[in-house]
Amino acid sequence: MSSDPSQAAALIAAKRAEVLAKLARFQNSNAASPRPTPSPPVSTPPPSTQPATSSPVSGLSLSEIQRKKNEVMNRIKAGGHQINQRAAAPPPMPLDSSGNFDLRAMLDKGIIPKRETELKANTRLVSSPSKQSPTGSTKSTPPSTTSKPNTLKIESTPESFTDPTKNPYYDPSLPVNNAPKGRRARTSLRFVQPGKYIEKANQERAKAQLERLKEEVAAKVRQAGMEAEMDISDKTLKKDPPPVAEWWDVPFLPNQDYQDLNVHVVDPQQLTSLITSYVHHPVPIQAPSEMNGKPPSRALMLTKKERKKLRRQRRNETQKDKQDKIRLGLLPPDPPKVKISNLMKVLGDSAIQDPTKVEAKVRKEMEERQKQHEKANEQRKLTPAERREKLKSRMANDQSSGNEVAVFK
Incomplete structure (x- = not known):
């Protein structure tokens, strides 16, 4: 109505x-x-200016x-x-032992909001349990037709990462490997077999006993005076006993036994036919050292210092003989050997009177001595033909005294 x-x-x-x-x-x-703070006034809706429509009471x-x-x-x-919540006092800031702000405690108390991750690799697919209503009826969600496994997906390296223009920190020399490192295979337990170390101990005892036997055998060999090359190692092969008859004696033994030598006499004609025809006696040649008599003794090898000393002694002896002949008047005395360094010491006053003339004379004598020295060296030199003849004569003299040969085994 x-x-x-x-x-x-x-x-x-x-x-x-x-x-x-x-x-x-x-x-x-x-x-x-x-x-x-006073409570804010509650805003009321303004009265409608539109005419009221007909509605039931x-x-x-x-x-x-x-x-x-x-x-x-x-x-x-x-x-x-x-308003009461806003007016409440803020919680105190947690501090650590050093007096600084403890960020970990602030994060735990909620003063610093936690950042929710958005990476799919860190999310977990946890199926929500079925909710039971207070009346006892259960509400189960229908199973998903496409269930994704909870696996970590390795994304490929983007092109912007390897582009030097976009990524200035990229080093092309370093390899980029996205594959995760494989886990090391777990090794199974390895138990010691019973008697393993007992067997090793027995082997060591046997080895030590063998070494003692070797030492005893070596001591007995030394006591007997047989210091020779006797192999007493454990690798020595056991040789077979000697045969009854050697193969080269079998044709001369009727019963293939050395006892036949006492019973049967060997025919010399048979020996001649089998052995003598193969015997060859070469013509003996006398050794070269025996032909020329006793070989001369070799000269003693001297060092370079010793050779210089001998040469200096021979030169002093020659100079001494020459001085003796000059004293006896057999040889004229040598002219003074004047040089620029000893000019004033040798000439004395004559060098002071005309030094230019004396210097020219001394230099001329020095040149003459140098030329004479070089001329003597040239005269002592041998021509190539003379050098070859000298070498041949030396080789002939060496062969006449005997040949020395070194033989190695």
């Missing part, structure tokens, strides 16, 4: 005024209490008005609780 629109509008205005009055009283009570019943009132009160209470 319908009523007059003017009556409905009057009823709505009355209820609105009642609600605003209650709201004002609530705000006054909050202002009287000791609170740091049952839509504006007292129960509906009471419900709206309760909603407004709940919103006011929620706003006051938020």
Whole structure:
């Protein structure tokens, strides 16, 4: 049924005024209490300027008005609780032993918000358990048709990473390997077999006993005076006993035994036919050292220092003989050997009277001595033909005294 629109509008205005009055009283009570900040006024919707449409009066019943009132009160209470939360004092900053901020403790208390990861490699696919309603009925989610395994996917290296223009820190000399390192295979347990070390100990004892036997045999050999090359190593092969008759004596033994020599006499004609025809006696040749008598003794090899000493001694002896002949008058004395360095010491006053003439004379004598020395060296030199003849004669003399041969085994 319908009523007059003017009556409905009057009823709505009355209820609105009642609600605003209650709201004002609530705000006054909050202002009287000791609170740091007053509660913000609740904004009410402005009255509609549109004409009210015809609606049933049952839509504006007292129960509906009471419900709206309760909603407004709940919103006011929620706003006051938020104000109280904002007014609460912030928690103290945690500090470490050195007096600095402890970031780990701040992260645990929630002062620093945790960053949620967005990488698929770090997420876990955890299936949510079935929820059970308070009434006992279970709500199970339908199984997914496409289940993805929880595996780590290795992405390939992007081109921008290996591009030097985009990545200045990339080193082309270093290899880029995306493959994960393989795990080392787990080795199984290896137990010691029973008697393994006992067998090793027995082998060592046998080896030590063999070494003692070798030392005893070597000592007996030395005591017997047989210091020769006797192989007593464990690698020595056991030789077979000697045969009854050697193969080269078998044709002369009827029974192939050396006892036949005492019974049967060997025919010399048979020996001649079998052995003598193969015997050859070469013509003996006397050794060259025996032909020329006893070989001369070899000269003693001297060092370079010793050869210089002998040469110096021979030169001193020759100079001494020459000086003796000069003293006896057999040889004229040598002219003084004047040089620029001993010019004043040898000539004395004559060099002071005309030094230019004396210097020219001394230089001329020095040149003559140098030329004479070079001429003597040239005269002592042998021509190539004379040098070859000298070498041939030396080789002939060496062969006449004997040939020395070194023989190695």
